[in-house]
Amino acid sequence: MDMTQPSRLVSLARTSWFGRIAAGLVCVLLLITLEVSAPMVSAQVSGVPALSDEENQEWQATARRAELTLEAGRASDRALERLRAQLVEWREVFTDAQGGHSQRIDNLQSQLAVLGPAPDDGSESAEITARRQDLTERLAELRAPVLAAETAASRAAGLIAEVDTVLRNRQADALVSIGPSPLNPVDWAEGLAELKDAVFVPLQEVRANLDNELRLFQFRQNLLVIIPFSLFGALLLMRGRSWTGGLVSRLRERLRLASGARVTASAEILTFVVSLGKVLVPWTGLLLLVQALLLTGMFGLRGEALIAQVPLWGAILLGAVWLCDKLFSDPPAPAVFEVDPGRRPALRRVGGGLATAVVLAQVGATFEALSGLDEVAGVLLAFPLMVISSLALMRLARLMRALTAPALAALTEGEAAPLRLRAANLLVRGAMVIAVLAPLLVAIGYRNAAEALIYPAVDTVGLLAILFAIHHLATLVYALFTTRDDPSEALVPALVGVALAVLALPILALIWGMRFTDLTELWSQFMAGITLGDTRFSPRDFIAFAILFAVGYVVTRLVQGALKTSVLPKTRLDQGGQTAVVSGVGYLGITLAALVAITGAGLDLSSIAIVAGALSVGIGFGLQTIVSNFVSGIILLIERPISEGDWIEVGGQMGYVRDISVRATRIETFDRTDVIIPNADLVSGTVTNYTRGNTVGRVIVSVGVAYGTDTHRVEGILREIAEDHPMVLANPAPAVLFQGFGADSLDFEIRAILRDVNWALSVRSEINHAIAKRFAEEGIEIPFAQRDVWLRNPEVLQPQAPGTPATAEAEAGQADTSEDITPKDKEV
Template sequence: MDMTQPSRLVSPTRPSWVGRIAGGLLCVLLSIFLVVSAPSVSAQGAGVLALSDEESQEWQATARRAELTLEAGRASDRALERLRAQLVDWREVFMDAQGSHAQRIDNLQSQLAVLGPAPDDGSESAEISARRQDLTERLAELRAPVLAAETAASRASGLIAEVDTELRNRQADALVAIGPSPLNPVDWAEGLAELKDAVVFPLQEVRANLGNELRLFQFRQNLLVIIPLSLFGALLLMRGRGWAGGLVSRLRERLHVESGARAVASTEVLTFVVSLGKVLVPWVGLVLLVQALLLTSMFGLRGEALIAQVPLWGAILLVSVWLCDKLFPDPPAPAVFEVDPDKRPALRRVGGGLATAVVLAQIGATFEALSVLDEVAGVLLAFPLMVISSLALMRLARLMRAVIAPGLAAVDEEEAAPLRLRAAALLVRGAMIIAFLAPLLAAIGYRNAAEALIYPAVYTVGLLAALFATQHLATMIYALFSTRDDPAEALVPALVGVALAVLALPILALIWGMRVTDLTELWSQFMTGIALGDTRISPRDFIAFAMLFGIGYVVTRMVQGALKTSVLPKTRLDQGGQTAVASGVGYLGITISALVAITGAGLDLSSIAIVAGALSVGIGFGLQTIVSNFVSGIILLVERPISEGDWIEVGGQMGYVRDISVRATRIETFDRTDVIIPNADLVSGTVTNYTRGNTVGRLIVSVGVAYGTDTRKVEKILQEIAEAHPMVLANPAPSVLLQGFGADALDFEIRAILRDVNWLLSVRSEMNHTIAERFAAEGIEIPFAQRDIWLRNPEALQHTPAAQPATPASTVEERKDERED
């Protein structure tokens, strides 16, 4: 075991960012695969049995070695990582062993539950006592390895946590550790001399290999392979992007003839796929060139190690330039961001320059690790590269600030800016602060802290660019199958964006310094689940519950659909009864689906029954109105005092019932507005149902005629009008009544029974039109009120002298008199 303490926490090679991200993704994908594919050990009762003596001794030795190593605190980071991996393997063994004999243990516990507790008076038979003792002993024997596994797993988890804490403390100490300043002239001579020696050494290796006969022989042997690889690789590297770009332009010109969202989406998807050739073709050429250089065997160990990293650096450059082309393309290609076409070339150049700066920094870090430079030489090499990266990041941040400034300026002062603009402004501000702060920290001597700021920030920019490009592709793919004119505002692309953001969180964590083991530990804790009483609910249980409930829900909806369309229409039930049956089947199916899902997922909720009962009391007081409406909805569906399509009046609201749910009923008024009425009001209040059972209803039409009109003639005319209308039933026959002698007219009423009361207003209007026409033809007057005013003592209104006593106040008597012209 390497017990040496590193002087500072620096990764051996700076390109390890890519390796860490790839390793983290591999661990996450492997964990998901194991979760989906691995059978449930606890459910089947299978598992690892008790450890053998040899395995127990090995575990004890491993645990003791871990404790001694942590107490000494002198082990290297690599040694601690290896030790942690061993502890994780042992913990997995113990976690699996906890499920051993689970089915048999449950069986024994069930038998003991049937026997019940032993009576205190000792009246139990000897056979039952012996049986209980035998079951208890067998249960203790089976649970012994399980308890031992739980104890060992707890011990392993504790040691793993201690190792993680030690590694995190070292990482934090390294970040705040101060080293030599690159601006100190005293160290320049020594550092530059070491850098010169490090650069000369690979050249000396090349010179030595050129004079080595064996190397020259190998070179001549491979010359027939080196030449075609070099030529073909150089051709692809130099012309590959141009070929792919020309193909994209020709495709865009040919497909741009059609208009519409779907045509634009098909063009974008096809050109997106073809544009990948801008990355793949030159990268293949670069790989061929690297292979040709390695086949020469002339570059020595350091040179070949550097050359072997060239495909990775080339891929970073090519992908970065390709992302810039996709995010800020030249017109007529649509841009992912609304950017002025004049600013797009500048953004592409700055993005490519930022990628170049990062690649140069990775080359410097790799060269530093291979050459084993001391701190002074490493700082002198890394500081200029860090300054270049900071300048490129600052330039990009300023350009993006100029891009989002018009959008922020267009927002009203009283309104909040859109979330996307506010997030972009915050990221730009953060990038500018990091670009200024990182070189300053490096100049002081905090190289590790500076590198932990500037390079993760640059990688974050690249990750965001990849996410935006991927979401843009997903939006275009969605537009191919959508009829929306603006697919970017649809729900599916938004959900894809959220999913991409969630998937990017582990990568972002790795970029900003989290170790792969930290992610795997978090994933392990997440998969362990949460404990509620004696029940532990894991994601596997939740997934099983969701799948079973989803299947039950789909089956329920299918049964409901079959009932509504195929079965219930053939019965004698009315529309309201059919709706009630379908709703009842739906509620019953969802309840059964929930119970089956809980049972199938293996969730034992008995241990939290008391807590759930206490919560239900509190929730019941808070939700008593909702519960009341729910119960009222069930009553409405069972008793069916109202049904969909009924014309009802409740609480001063009149209209047609359009929907009855478990909480409320929706009524559409005659003004075509929807009124939501709680079901409790329909059950406890007074409801008038005009169409309950049938649609027959009575119509009353009132009309007045002038005094002196022949009342029998009027009665005959109104009777003819009522009987002639097609909506009036002949049995019972309509009737005409002289209701009384009004102040202004003789009051008549037509009382008729309509076939469909829903047409009441229309029938009344038609009858009024017919009455007006018949009365006009027969010379019957429909009177209107008139008023005659008689003045008593009109002389009182005349002007009198001042000396004359005032006359009594005059009074005005109003008398109503009916006059006929």
């Protein structure tokens, strides 16, 4: 047997997309299981014991055998995979052993650090020297198996890398290997003859079993089971889809009259789940038919092997038809893709045809593997099946291009297309290229390369359809818990889409030829993390840190809520003090949560302390303003010169304090606008707090009266007005001051202390109204501005006779001026 024959690549390329998706899901679940179980292993307190002599010899033999196998280069792919699995098991053993006695080693190292280095002058006591030597020997004894495990793990990792390199090289060689062409007429007679013989072999087995009395006796014994299985299976297979479709239609008709987004979403989820019966019910019938055929015992080994694959092929067909129905449903049923209703039947037919082509290719690949066909017969069988798949893929790509073309044509010049539209256009072009290239490659003789293109492309289409259906279901579920009119545009469905895309990456990697072992190796390297200094940071550590910090954060918020709503309102603290306590508890809780998360995750930051210190200096210069504001925010919370609800004035801005955060304080002005003031300005600048401690404040009302008014009478009236206002305090009593003699009036001021200065503007307005009313009643005049104009030479305003000296001089001046005026100026 030729060990370089690409048998594994061929079998991989012919694996059904359903099987590859299942393998990808198993891969994801396995990786998650390994991730969950890994901390349990690493969390063991006792160290991993060293290998015994027998185990060490077994490892040395395995490693030596692997080296000889790689040097020979004649092992098959299957043998190399088995050898690699053994090496991976040994590497895991050595990796676990590297953490053995870690606590005891840390303890010995800490004891040696306490003793310090031995003095050069030999002044150390003999007891300390003996103790240091004993600790050093014990440390070396404990480190020996760890170092041996590190060496063995490195050797195993190197051998694994060599095996992977060999397998990848063989896979690459298989892609470019050339074989017989299906268009060569010379090979047709030989290939068709072998195909004919391969078809007649299962038929001969059936004929032989019919002539076998033992087989006939077994058939009669199972007849009471075969008949009901056949009848019931055929009934479910033929009528299952129509029964389920009728049930879905009646259910949608009953729920059609319901209103509300949540009711509609629940109805769609219900019909979505019930519509799965279109797959499950006929597939159950198919299983019964297959079991009935196997119970007959008449089909021989090859026939039974083919029949055993029928449920898988039926699941592909039924699932594909169901997906097409969900993606391109006819009204009134909602479709995942809102396309022209006239094109939906064509899209469903093309999707079903693509699934049929995949199933036919799987049937051909299974038949070829069971019959052991040679390359000529195999390529004659595979070529027409590949052409059918290419035609179906091309038809789907052309339909999708017809759907995206109007949207692309509607874009204006210079306008960028949306990401979804660009991705769809790129996928359509890629599908067209593959649909044309694959048949050409297999016609030339590059069958492996063609199969590595066409079938993964078809599998990718099926995977995308499944992802879109799952995302649609997730959007419907989200619609049950939201009040948005369009849940599909919300953030949560978008995040679900991103998560589905990430989870689909390993499945896509398997579809496009990546080996499962390569995927697990990449995952192992990812989980190993990165190394900074002497500290390794792995994703497991970050996950543990995130979980612990999230728990601490939630606990902090719960404590803050309890303090704010239950504890602090029962104390004598004012609102500002309560806010300061709640904020301080929040900062303290988050700090403790971060410390607990770092400690609990096992992150040792001591080895990067120097690097962090150097970075902190540079960051400090760049973020000194932010740090200053942060420290100022802490000072504001401790000293509490201002509190939420205070009326303050700072930097020319006046308003009420609405929020004091770590970096800045938000005040609301009287214009109902928010002003963000950095905390550093509040600490270092001048701040006027009108309501600090209490709301008592003074208001000043100015008024002027005409000259000649009795000032004592005005003073008494103003005092009565101030004392009569309910917001003015009686003690201290309001004062009325005769300020002086103004340019137009005698100026007076009312100075009154208010019980709530927040009403100063309203009080001033009401006092002004009262002054105007009382002055009108008392006949006191409030003067307006007056000015006396004195003329220095009033005689120029008197009319004079012509010829007088003044008139002559004025006419001369006018004549001189007119000489400089142009005709254009005269027009103006």
